[in-house]
Amino acid sequence: MFVSKKMTWWAWVALALALFFAVFPIFWIVSTAFKPSTEWVAIPPVWISGQPTLDNFSAVFISQAGAAETAATAVSETGWRAIFGSIIISICATALSISVGLAASLAISRYRFGGNSTPLMILSGRMFPPIAIAIPFLVMFNSIGLIDTYLGLILCYAAFTLPFSVWMIKSFIDDLPQEIEEAAMLDGLSRVQAHIRFTIPLIRGGLISTSLFIFILNWSEFLFGLVLTAKDVVTIPVQLSKYFAATAGQLYGVQAALAVVAVLPLVVIGYFIQTHLVRGLTFGAVKR
Amino acid sequence: MTETTTQEVPEMAPPPSGLFRRDPNDPGTLPLLLIIPSQVLLMGMMVFPFLLELWISLTNWQPTFGSLWEAEFISYFNYEELILYEPRFLQALGRTLLFAVICLSLEFLLGLGLAILFLKAIPARKLLFSLLLSPMMIMPVVVGYTWFMLFQTNGPINQIIGWISLQGDLPQVEWFRHDATAFASIVVAEVWHWTPLFFLVLLSGLNAVPQNPIRAAVMLGAGPLRIFWSVVLPNLLPVIIIAFVIRSMEILKIFDEIFLMTRGGPGTATEMVSQYLYKLAFQDFRLAYAAAAAFIVLVLTVIGVNLMLRPITRQILREE
Numbered sequence: 001m002f003v004s005k006k007m008t009w010w011a012w013v014a015l016a017l018a019l020f021f022a023v024f025p026i027f028w029i030v031s032t033a034f035k036p037s038t039e040w041v042a043i044p045p046v047w048i049s050g051q052p053t054l055d056n057f058s059a060v061f062i063s064q065a066g067a068a069e070t071a072a073t074a075v076s077e078t079g080w081r082a083i084f085g086s087i088i089i090s091i092c093a094t095a096l097s098i099s100v101g102l103a104a105s106l107a108i109s110r111y112r113f114g115g116n117s118t119p120l121m122i123l124s125g126r127m128f129p130p131i132a133i134a135i136p137f138l139v140m141f142n143s144i145g146l147i148d149t150y151l152g153l154i155l156c157y158a159a160f161t162l163p164f165s166v167w168m169i170k171s172f173i174d175d176l177p178q179e180i181e182e183a184a185m186l187d188g189l190s191r192v193q194a195h196i197r198f199t200i201p202l203i204r205g206g207l208i209s210t211s212l213f214i215f216i217l218n219w220s221e222f223l224f225g226l227v228l229t230a231k232d233v234v235t236i237p238v239q240l241s242k243y244f245a246a247t248a249g250q251l252y253g254v255q256a257a258l259a260v261v262a263v264l265p266l267v268v269i270g271y272f273i274q275t276h277l278v279r280g281l282t283f284g285a286v287k288r
Numbered sequence: 289m290t291e292t293t294t295q296e297v298p299e300m301a302p303p304p305s306g307l308f309r310r311d312p313n314d315p316g317t318l319p320l321l322l323i324i325p326s327q328v329l330l331m332g333m334m335v336f337p338f339l340l341e342l343w344i345s346l347t348n349w350q351p352t353f354g355s356l357w358e359a360e361f362i363s364y365f366n367y368e369e370l371i372l373y374e375p376r377f378l379q380a381l382g383r384t385l386l387f388a389v390i391c392l393s394l395e396f397l398l399g400l401g402l403a404i405l406f407l408k409a410i411p412a413r414k415l416l417f418s419l420l421l422s423p424m425m426i427m428p429v430v431v432g433y434t435w436f437m438l439f440q441t442n443g444p445i446n447q448i449i450g451w452i453s454l455q456g457d458l459p460q461v462e463w464f465r466h467d468a469t470a471f472a473s474i475v476v477a478e479v480w481h482w483t484p485l486f487f488l489v490l491l492s493g494l495n496a497v498p499q500n501p502i503r504a505a506v507m508l509g510a511g512p513l514r515i516f517w518s519v520v521l522p523n524l525l526p527v528i529i530i531a532f533v534i535r536s537m538e539i540l541k542i543f544d545e546i547f548l549m550t551r552g553g554p555g556t557a558t559e560m561v562s563q564y565l566y567k568l569a570f571q572d573f574r575l576a577y578a579a580a581a582a583f584i585v586l587v588l589t590v591i592g593v594n595l596m597l598r599p600i601t602r603q604i605l606r607e608e
Contacts, residue, residue, distance in 0.1 A: 002502055002505075002506075002512045002515040002516055002519070002520060003404060003407050003408060003512060004408070005407075005408055005409040006408065006409065007408055007409060007410070007411075011405055011408055014401065014402075014405055015405060015410065015416070018398075018402055018405075018420060019416065019419060019420065021480065022419060022420050022422060022423055022480070022484070023419055023422070024444075025423070025431075025434045025435065025438060025480065026422060026423070026426070026434075028434065028437065028438060028444060029430070029433075029434045029437070032437060041440060041442055041443075042442070043442045044442070044447055045440075045442060045443055045444045045447055047444070099325075100325040100326050100329055101326065103321075103322040103323070103325055103326065104322060104323050104325070104326035106319075106322050107318075107319040107320075107322035107323040108323070110315075110319075111315050111318070111319035111322075113319040113320070113322070113323050114323070118323065120597060121330070122326065122330065123593075123597065124589075124590065124593040124597070125330060125334045126537060127537050127541075127589050127590075127592065127593050128334065128586060128589060129540065129541040129543075129561065129562055129565075129582075129585055129586075129589065130541065130543070130562075131541075131543060131561075131562045131565045131566050131569075131582070132341075132561075132562075132565060132582035132583075132585045132586050132589075133334070133337050133338070133341070133582070133586070134569070135341060135344065135565075135569050135575055135578055135579050135582055136336075136337035136338070136340035136341040136344065136579070137337055138569075138575075139340060139344065139575075140336070140337060140340065155329075155332075155333060156333065158329065159329050159330065159332075159333030159334065160333075162326060162329060162330065166326065191315060191318055192318065216425070219427065220427035220428060220429070222427075222428060222429050222543070222544040222547075223543055223544065223562075227566075227570060237427060237428075237429040237544070240429050240430065240433060240548075241429060241547065241548060252437060255433060256433075256437075259429075259430040259433055259434070262427060262430060263425070263426050263427060263430055266425045266426070266427060267422060267425045267426075269425075270421070270422070270424070270425035271418060274418065274421070277421070277424075277488060278488055278489055278492050281485055281488075281489070281534065282489060282530050282531070282534055283534065285530045285534075286489055286492055286493070286527055286530060
């Protein structure tokens with residue numbers, strides 16, 4: 001390659017700076033999650049708490065009865081409802097997005113349905129700023145009673161992750177030689193059977209990666225959750241922003257605890273699908 | 289499939305039955321059936337709202353006035369007012385573009401630097417790679433919250449600046465109180481969040497650069513800069529374009545981080561298009577007016593898609 005393999009002193013410095021920049025915010029939020037309320041905004045800032053506490057987590061998970069005298073009592077409710085809401089919505093929306101996306105990508109990749117225009121049309125959906133489309137959503141959902149329901153958010157999330165699932169699955173199917181299905185059909189399977197028994201099992205790994213990727217997107221979605229819910233349905237990102245505006249003041253530590261809980265699955269998933277991450281983020285354009 | 293194989297099929301396989309097996313080369317209605325669910329979802333969740341938004345934007349509807357269907361049709365009045373008399377909208381548009389240009393340039397340069405650094409023999413390579421990618425996994429709301437904490441006046445960033453500037457006292461930069469520093473703070477948050485994407489994409493691009501031209505260039509006595517410019521960069525260009533297109537698609541929609549960090553403030557210093565639309569629609573409840581602004585954004589988006597996706601489509605669909 002055009003740079004020497006040897007680590008020079010500036011390479012060490014650059015690496016150290018980059019690592020610090022990348023990791024410090026994450027360290028800070030994890031550390032804040034374990035701080036007692038007096039240290040949340042202490043002067044000077046506390047880097048690692050002298051008296052680490054689980055109060056913030058108990059405010060998220062356990063009702064406040066036992067947590068008297070801590071700032072956590074200001075939390076009006078535990079995070080369970082938000083966690084439950086996020087899990088339900090993310091899983092259902094991912095399943096819907098993947099199954100619809102799988103069917104569409106078969107049609108596009110194997111039968112070139114609509115030439116190039118269909119995939120492009122699907123992709124352009126991803127460019128709509130959610131807030132710009134949220135206004136008609138509000139009107140639509142109000143008139144058919146989908147506002148503040150799980151189903152409403154599931155449909156919404158699935159539609160907005162569909163471009164990713166179509167393009168990503170399509171790139172996996174494209175990698176698979178068509179001769180496999182042709183051979184299966186020569187052996188007497190119908191097209192549908194060939195797809196079910198060969199195409200889909202052969203891209204299983206890709207499908208799993210795509211699902212996890214879509215799950216990350218759904219789990220992180222904030223704006224629709226904020227705008228299309230009222231009081232029945234809460235997701236984790238919305239709950240996070242609520243601690244912020246809580247009347248009892250700023251619950252920084254509790255917020256950090258919920259943030260850690262929310263981000264943990266993403267980091268784990270992200271680590272597992274690292275090899276497919278480029279493909280997902282670039283809609284299958286860069287395959288590595 | 290050649291002619292001979294099609295003739296042999298009936299002998300090997302049972303006679304065709306069912307909807308899709310009349311002719312092995314004719315998939316019949318299967319592709320249509322496969323594509324329908326996605327089209328229904330997109331029609332219902334994209335195309336129909338798009339049209340509904342156009343309709344709303346042409347009325348004077350506000351939720352407090354009653355139902356949408358009773359609202360008065362006022363034609364292009366909202367648009368006229370928005371473009372001629374509401375500088376905030378156009379300012380937000382311009383600010384979003386400026387923000388995108390600044391952030392993407394920084395992310396690209398930092399990502400490229402890191403990717404080149406990773407061509408060297410880095411110790412604990414896999415671990416460091418994962419650590420450097422980790423910001424990308426954090427959900428935007430948490431990114432906003434984290435940087436909100438870090439940029440507190442009493443926060444660690446001011447503390448670190450104090451150490452570097454070697455002053456005893458903390459310099460009390462009130463990051464969210466001044467236009468320029470508030471803008472800078474969201475730039476930092478955004479760059480932190482998405483530099484890993486450029487790093488990841490550019491690194492995979494660098495690893496795919498063919499080695500022989502580089503060896504040839506070395507033989508001919510070219511220096512590293514010259515090789516980078518004339519051999520590596522041209523090979524990297526498609527990947528760079530893809531990274532830019534995809535990031536600009538996402539960055540122009542930015543909302544979550546700013547919502548948690550500055551809410552568009554102070555004043556309108558960090559108010560991007562999404563913040564502006566949010567305030568219009570969900571704080572002032574001027575829905576028809578907001579719909580007009582949103583519709584302009586959508587139309588610009590569609591134009592942007594067509595301009596930006598041209599290179600990426602060529603890249604993606606080329607192989608087929």
